[in-house]
Every structure is written in structure tokens, then in C-alpha cells.
Amino acid sequence: MSLPPARRPSVLRRTGAFCARHPVWVITAWLLVLAASIAGRHAVGAAYGDEVRLPGSQVSVGADLLERSDPAAGAPGGKVVFHVGSGKVSDHGAGLETTLDRLKDLPHVTTVAAPVTSADGATTYTAVSFDQKLKSLGHAYTERLDAATAPARDAGIGVGYGGDLHDIVRAPADDTASEAIGVSAALFVLLLAFGSVAAALMPLLTALISVGVGLGVVGIVAGTLTFATSAPTLATMIGLGVGIDYALFLITRFRQHLIDGHDPETAVARTTAVSGKAVLVAAVTVAVAMLSLYACGLTMIGRLGLAATVAVVVTALAALTLVPAAMGLVGRRIDVLRVRRRPVAETAGDHDGWHRYARRVARHPWRFFTAGCALVALCAIPLFSMRLGHIDDGAGPAGSTTRNAYDWIADADGPGFGPGVNGPFTVVVDLADATASADQVAGRLTDGLTETDGVARVTPPRPSQDGKILVTTVVPVTGPQSADTDALFATLTDTALPDTLQGTGATAHLTGSTAGQLEFRDTVTERLPVIIGIVLVAAFLLLTLVFRSLVIPLKAVVLNLLTTGASYGVLVAVFQWGWGDDLLGMSEPVPIESYVPMMMFAIVFGLSMDYEIFLLSRIAEEWHATHDNERAVGTGLSLTGRVITCAALIMTAVFLSFTGSPAVVVKMLALGLAVSVVLDATVVRLVLVPSLMFLMGRANWWLPGWLDRRLPQTTV
CATH class of the missing domain: 3.30.70.100 (Alpha-Beta Plaits)
Known part of the structure; x- marks a missing residue:
């Protein structure tokens, strides 16, 4: 009788084994890539800027008319x-x-x-x-x-x-202090988690190398494409967080294999084959979510997503090559310089606290599910009063030259002063098809704008040198980030200007910085549902392919929507309602920056999937081995409980450290990401996921046979 052919090891297993056998080569290669990427970034002269153009919009048309007919005014x-x-x-x-x-x-x-x-x-x-x-x-x-x-x-x-x-x-934001705080906090948590200096330093050093390479690549790309000024900070924040987390998951599994008696090379290969697959799926999910930002049609937003994707891809590659090489190099010496007597890896056995907790949830799944949903819903309540806008200089650091200029103009009395002078609207009237004279149009324009609620002053309309346009300035009563200024923009665009010029044949366009920011906000709001739809569909398809189930991906998508909504709610309460202004160094409540929700959704959804994937991967392993749903959930919680908790603490510390950034947008993103990680690692992982899996039972793993046969296998 012939034996069946031996199954060839997976690509990830072979990669892990190679890196473990040749650790010096792999580590040297990464250090050379790091040096080359840093040198390349300095050589190309990276360009960063926040200018946004919306071709065909009234702001863009008005600016083009000014540039052609009256360059001095524009x-x-x-x-x-x-x-x-x-x-x-x-x-x-x-x-x-x-x-x-x-x-x-x-x-x-x-x-x-x-x-x-x-x-x-x-x-x-x-x-x-x-x-x-x-x-x-x-x-x-x-x-x-x-x-x-x-x-x-x-x-x-x-x-x-x-x-x-x-x-x-405004000097480029210097987030060095935030990065140092985040790294220090991560090292402290790693020492507590692993109990040895060698094991704690390994994920930190590999993450720093991968972040350095990622920033170098972003800088090289920025020599051709102009990234937003916050792109390097965003790439650092995400790259550092996921880089440490990915390494933490791998090293924890590696130590468990060593404890189980495997030699270091085998332990590295087995770790990379199983946990490496979870890392790969998690990284692809984050990358897909971030690249989906291009679908909004706004170049600046899409390129922010590209910068974050570069950081995630590089850290994932490092997790699958550099981390295995480091584990192979250290081997059994991973526990040298212990700070705790007994090494800790994945599990304490079938009767540990995690299994006891899982049995408690299994007895009362509805109670846990209801409590978890209530907590997330409570956090999400402020979401329904969210107001998008642009953060003006009035919210800048007290004593800065820009803040002083804003306050002096806003607080002074007399013509030419008041809050609205800090954010006026420029009105450009196109006379190309006008049937009335320029003087008639100017008279009607002055009368109509002066009578509009919310207008403080209107400058006399003046014709350009070529006589093709009229230009006037509208000064609002309120400042640029005020809700009343938002309302005035809508009134001028929708009713005041069209009604004033009706029958003259002339057309008016609002332009200028304030108008551009508000139009950008409206465009982002309009296109946000597109981003949400793309991310949800892509994540559902990817998880269906990985877990061979329709219920688990649907559950993951819905739970991550809840997490995102709760994160939005916390942002509104802190920044818009002003809860915690002093703690974050804010001088006043501000609207939510227009593109933050879009960025937040893509990032939060991708990162929230990380812990979901790591937990579900271990549950799925046990389910396929035993087909015992309660045991699978308990084992999954036990095997991942300690490591996910530590990973969440690290990522939360990294994100919270960036709330000290001088840039308000970075503060918003950092706090929102930290809140999402906390909720996902506690409420979602410990309450909602296990209770739902107990409620669904065997249905968790339901996949129609015809679909199972048509889905490609994901063995890597």
C-alpha cells in the first residue's frame, strides 16, 4: 500500500524556518534597508502640504476666475x-x-x-x-x-x-516627546507581560526598525506625491502600535512552543505558520480599509491612507521575517535577565480563570450581550450631535502668534474688526453671460448681501481690470469655526446669491480659505457612506474567505461598527462638548475636523479587526479540532487573553501619548484610536464576542456547501 504524499510546508512555515536558520543575514538585510530608506528620504526632499482642490466646485471655479481676471485679488x-x-x-x-x-x-x-x-x-x-x-x-x-x-x-x-x-x-509638529512616551510605556507593559528584558526588547526593537523603514518609504514617495503634513505622524502612530502588537503575538506563541519542548527553529516555523497567518490577515484588513479612502475622490485623504498602508505593510513584513529572525537568534535565551521568576506564555490550562469566565458567559449569554450593547450605546450617544467643521486659529495654543492675531482682531471694535474678519468669504461674480450692466449687478449684490442674516459687512463690489468679473468680500458676524458661519455659507450658496442675481444672467461663486474648508467638509460628508460601504464589504469578504463562515464575518462587521460609533461619540463629548479640554491642552471646544471621521472609520475598523482576528483564529483552531463550541470559545479566550490584554495596553499607551501633539487633528485621531482599542479589547472581546458565539452555537460556522466549494483555499 502506497503512502499519501507528504504535505508540503506552507510558505509562511518555510519563511519562518529560513529566517530562524539565517538570522544574521535577515537582520543585516533589514538594517541595510533601514539605512537606505532614511538616506533616500533625505535625498528626494519630501514634500508635505494640506492644500485641497475640488475641481468643478464653486470654490475652485471662483478661484480660477480670480486667477485669470484679477490675480491680485486672488x-x-x-x-x-x-x-x-x-x-x-x-x-x-x-x-x-x-x-x-x-x-x-x-x-x-x-x-x-x-x-x-x-x-x-x-x-x-x-x-x-x-x-x-x-x-x-x-x-x-x-x-x-x-x-x-x-x-x-x-x-x-x-x-x-x-x-x-x-x-x-506654524512649525511642523514635533511629536518626538509623544513617541518617546509611547515607547517607554510600551517597554514597561512588555516587561510586565514577558517578565524578561530580552523578550520585552525584541518586539520594541523590531517595531522601531520597521517604523523607521516605513517612514523612509513614505518620505521617498513624498518626493513624488505630496502627502498631508500629518502623514508622517499618522504612519508612526499606526506603525508603532501594530508593529509591537504583531511581534507580541508571535513571540508569545514562540515561547509557548519552547515551553512545550520544541527546539527553537521548529518553534519559530510553527509560530510563523499559524500566528503569522493571523498577522497577515490582520495587516491585509487594515491595508484594505486604509486604501479604501481613495474611493472618496479626495487626493489628500487617499494619500493619508496610503501613508498608513505603507507603515502597516512594512511592519507586517517585519513581523513575518525580522521577528522570526530575532527569535531564531535569541532562541532559548529569550528569558535571560528575568524580572519575574516564572515565564509566562499563552495559557494556564483548561481550568484557568478564562475558562471559568467563558462558562459563566455561556450560562447567561443574553445578560452579557445586553450589558455590552448598553455600554457601547451609551458611549455612542454624543455621536448624534456631531458637527463637522474646520478648526481655526482661535483654538491654537495660547500665546502663539497665530492665536494672538486671531484674538486681537476678533476682540477689537470698529470697521474691519470682529470674529468674522478672521474668515471672510470672497464672492466672485461672473459677468460673461450677464444681461444687466456691471453697475446694476453690483447694486443688487450689495443690497442682497447686506440684508442677509449673519453678514456683518460687505465691501463695495469692484470690477476686475478686464471687466469680466466683480469681486466683493462678505464678512460674517461669527468666526470661521462657528456653526452660524456654516449656516451663512449654506444660505449664501443656496438662496442669497442665486436670488439676488436672478434675472441678471450673472452667476456668483464663493471662494477663499473659509469657503474651501466648508465645501471640503460637505464633500467629505457626502462621500463618507461610500467609504463605509467599501470597507464593510471588503472586510466581510476577506473574513468569509479566512474563517469559512458567513455568521462570524457578519458579527465582526457589526461589532466593529458599534466600536466605531462609540469612538465617534467620545470624540464629540471631549472635543465638541468640551469634556476634558484642559487635560488635552485645548483652550475651547471645537468642531470635529471634517476628515477625521472618515480617517477614523478606516483606521478603527482595520485595527479593531486585529484583536477580533487573533481571538477568532484561536477559537477556530479549537473548533475545527473538537467541534465543541463552548470549549472553543473558552480556549480561545484563555490562549489570547493575556496577550491581547497586553497588546491593547501597549497600543492604547502609544495612541494616548500622541494626544500631547500640538496638532489638534492628531489629538483627535490619537484619542479616538485609543478609545476604540480599549472598547475592542474589553467590551467586544470579553463580552460581545463570546456571548454572541454562545447564542449562535454551531451556526457560527455555517457556510453553504456550494459557496464553500467555490471559495479559494487560503493556505499560506
């Missing part, structure tokens, strides 16, 4: 604001006049407008225009601005930079 610029605490600016000698002369002599400055002074004389500002986009001048240009305004400061006059000058004076 030129990039901002405000230089002067203020004294008592008396008048004019009482401080010739400091202001000297500063204005020096501003005119700055390179790339085209005009310096006549100063506008408040009623009490304590505040003055001048509008400065440039011949190129302010972002392109770079932060180094701030030194020239400071040198030009030095005479005013020497005379005792405060100086602030307002409007779009924040693109120059």
Missing part, C-alpha cells in the same frame, strides 16, 4: 497684526512705520495694504500679499517675517500673524 496672503495692552499703537513711535517699510522689502511680497486700525487705536493690521503659495515659502521664512517686524516689537508693540500666514509660521 493672491496668497495673510494679516500682520499689531496690538498694545494700553494706549494706542500710534503712541509707540516709528516702530510700526519702519516695520511696514521692511515688510514691503521682503522677497516674494507683492503688496502691503494700508493699515486698518480699531476704534480705540489699540489694534492695527495690514494685509500682506505674496507672489507664490505660502506653503512653498517654508517655515524658514518666519525668520524673515520676524526680522521685518522686529522694530514694532522693540517699540513695545505685540505682533501676530493671521490668516493664511499660519502656513508659514
Whole structure:
């Protein structure tokens, strides 16, 4: 009788074995790639910027009309604001006049407008225009601005930079301190989890190498594609979190195999074959979720997703090659320099606390399910009052030049001052098809806009030199991030401008920074359902393929939707309602930045799937071995309980460390991700998943036979 042919080891098993046999080669290769990627990033000159263009939108059309007919009106610029605490600016000698002369002599400055002074004389500002986009001048240009305004400061006059000058004076966010805090917290948790210095350092060092490579690759790509300024921070935050987590899962399984008596090479191969597959599925899920952001049609958002995807892909590759090499190199010496007597790996046996807890849930599944849903729903309640918007300079750090400029203009009295001056709308009227004269259109425009609720002032409409357009400025009563300014934008777009110009043949377009931000918000809101749909369908199909079940993927998708909703709710309560402003270094409540929910959904959904996949993978292993649902759930909880808890603590610590970032958007993303990880690792993993699996019983693993036959096998 002939024996059946031996089954060939999987690709992942062979990869793990190779890396364990040749650890020095693999580690050296990664260090060379790290050096090359860092050198490449510096060589190409990475470009970062937050400019968003929406071709065909009214803001874009208005900007194009300005550029063609009246370039001076559409030129990039901002405000230089002067203020004294008592008396008048004019009482401080010739400091202001000297500063204005020096501003005119700055390179790339085209005009310096006549100063506008408040009623009490304590505040003055001048509008400065440039011949190129302010972002392109770079932060180094701030030194020239400071040198030009030095005479005013020497005379005792405060100086602030307002409007779009924040693109120059805001230094790139330095999150080094946040990264150091996150790494330190991760090391502390790893020492508690593994009980030895060698085992604790391994996931940390491999994650740092992979993050360095990922940032290098992002920087190289940024030499061709312009990424948003927050892209490197986002890539670091996600790469560090998942990199440590992936290594933690692998090393925990590796130690268990060593405890079970396997030699190091076999232990590495077995670990990479099984846990490596879970890592691969988790990384693909995150990558698919992040790349789906391109479907929104907004280049800046899509490229943020691309930067995060690069970080995740690199960390996954490191987890499947660099981590096995490190495990092979260390071998049984993984427990040297112990800080705890007894090494800890995966499980304490069939009668440990996790199994007892699983039996308790099995006896009262409805009770646990209801309690878990109630807690998540409670966190999600604020979601229903979410207001998207743009965070203006009024929410900047107290004492910063941009915050000072904003406050001085907003608080001063008299024509040309008030909160709305910080975010005016530019109205461009196209006269190409007008049947009325320019004077008639200008008169109707002035009357109609002046009578519109929420408008503080309207400048007299003036024709361009070629006579093809009229240009006027509308100053709202309220500041740029106010809900009333949002309402005014909608009123002007939908009713005020069309009704005012009805019958004249002329058409009006709102443009400028504030209008662009609000139109971007509306576009993001409109396209968010598309992103949600793509991510849900992609995740469902991927999990169906991996777990050979329709119920488990459906459950995972629904539970992750609940987690995302709860995370949104916490963001609204903290940032929009102002709960915890002081803790996060915020000076006032702010709206939720328009693109944060879209980014949050993709990231949270991908990361939430990580723990779900690791837990379900172990449950599925036990189910296929015993076909005992209660035992499978208990064993899955027991085998993953300690490691998922530690991984969640690490990722939460990493994310929370970034709430100290000076960028409010980074604070939002960091807090939202931390909340989602906590909820997913506790409520979802410990309550909702086991209770639902007990309620569904054998139906958890239901897959129609015809579909099972048609689905490709996923053996890797």
C-alpha cells in the first residue's frame, strides 16, 4: 500500500524556518534597508502640504476666475497684526512705520495694504500679499517675517500673524516627546507581560526598525506625491502600535512552543505558520480599509491612507521575517535577565480563570450581550450631535502668534474688526453671460448681501481690470469655526446669491480659505457612506474567505461598527462638548475636523479587526479540532487573553501619548484610536464576542456547501 504524499510546508512555515536558520543575514538585510530608506528620504526632499482642490466646485471655479481676471485679488496672503495692552499703537513711535517699510522689502511680497486700525487705536493690521503659495515659502521664512517686524516689537508693540500666514509660521509638529512616551510605556507593559528584558526588547526593537523603514518609504514617495503634513505622524502612530502588537503575538506563541519542548527553529516555523497567518490577515484588513479612502475622490485623504498602508505593510513584513529572525537568534535565551521568576506564555490550562469566565458567559449569554450593547450605546450617544467643521486659529495654543492675531482682531471694535474678519468669504461674480450692466449687478449684490442674516459687512463690489468679473468680500458676524458661519455659507450658496442675481444672467461663486474648508467638509460628508460601504464589504469578504463562515464575518462587521460609533461619540463629548479640554491642552471646544471621521472609520475598523482576528483564529483552531463550541470559545479566550490584554495596553499607551501633539487633528485621531482599542479589547472581546458565539452555537460556522466549494483555499 502506497503512502499519501507528504504535505508540503506552507510558505509562511518555510519563511519562518529560513529566517530562524539565517538570522544574521535577515537582520543585516533589514538594517541595510533601514539605512537606505532614511538616506533616500533625505535625498528626494519630501514634500508635505494640506492644500485641497475640488475641481468643478464653486470654490475652485471662483478661484480660477480670480486667477485669470484679477490675480491680485486672488493672491496668497495673510494679516500682520499689531496690538498694545494700553494706549494706542500710534503712541509707540516709528516702530510700526519702519516695520511696514521692511515688510514691503521682503522677497516674494507683492503688496502691503494700508493699515486698518480699531476704534480705540489699540489694534492695527495690514494685509500682506505674496507672489507664490505660502506653503512653498517654508517655515524658514518666519525668520524673515520676524526680522521685518522686529522694530514694532522693540517699540513695545505685540505682533501676530493671521490668516493664511499660519502656513508659514506654524512649525511642523514635533511629536518626538509623544513617541518617546509611547515607547517607554510600551517597554514597561512588555516587561510586565514577558517578565524578561530580552523578550520585552525584541518586539520594541523590531517595531522601531520597521517604523523607521516605513517612514523612509513614505518620505521617498513624498518626493513624488505630496502627502498631508500629518502623514508622517499618522504612519508612526499606526506603525508603532501594530508593529509591537504583531511581534507580541508571535513571540508569545514562540515561547509557548519552547515551553512545550520544541527546539527553537521548529518553534519559530510553527509560530510563523499559524500566528503569522493571523498577522497577515490582520495587516491585509487594515491595508484594505486604509486604501479604501481613495474611493472618496479626495487626493489628500487617499494619500493619508496610503501613508498608513505603507507603515502597516512594512511592519507586517517585519513581523513575518525580522521577528522570526530575532527569535531564531535569541532562541532559548529569550528569558535571560528575568524580572519575574516564572515565564509566562499563552495559557494556564483548561481550568484557568478564562475558562471559568467563558462558562459563566455561556450560562447567561443574553445578560452579557445586553450589558455590552448598553455600554457601547451609551458611549455612542454624543455621536448624534456631531458637527463637522474646520478648526481655526482661535483654538491654537495660547500665546502663539497665530492665536494672538486671531484674538486681537476678533476682540477689537470698529470697521474691519470682529470674529468674522478672521474668515471672510470672497464672492466672485461672473459677468460673461450677464444681461444687466456691471453697475446694476453690483447694486443688487450689495443690497442682497447686506440684508442677509449673519453678514456683518460687505465691501463695495469692484470690477476686475478686464471687466469680466466683480469681486466683493462678505464678512460674517461669527468666526470661521462657528456653526452660524456654516449656516451663512449654506444660505449664501443656496438662496442669497442665486436670488439676488436672478434675472441678471450673472452667476456668483464663493471662494477663499473659509469657503474651501466648508465645501471640503460637505464633500467629505457626502462621500463618507461610500467609504463605509467599501470597507464593510471588503472586510466581510476577506473574513468569509479566512474563517469559512458567513455568521462570524457578519458579527465582526457589526461589532466593529458599534466600536466605531462609540469612538465617534467620545470624540464629540471631549472635543465638541468640551469634556476634558484642559487635560488635552485645548483652550475651547471645537468642531470635529471634517476628515477625521472618515480617517477614523478606516483606521478603527482595520485595527479593531486585529484583536477580533487573533481571538477568532484561536477559537477556530479549537473548533475545527473538537467541534465543541463552548470549549472553543473558552480556549480561545484563555490562549489570547493575556496577550491581547497586553497588546491593547501597549497600543492604547502609544495612541494616548500622541494626544500631547500640538496638532489638534492628531489629538483627535490619537484619542479616538485609543478609545476604540480599549472598547475592542474589553467590551467586544470579553463580552460581545463570546456571548454572541454562545447564542449562535454551531451556526457560527455555517457556510453553504456550494459557496464553500467555490471559495479559494487560503493556505499560506
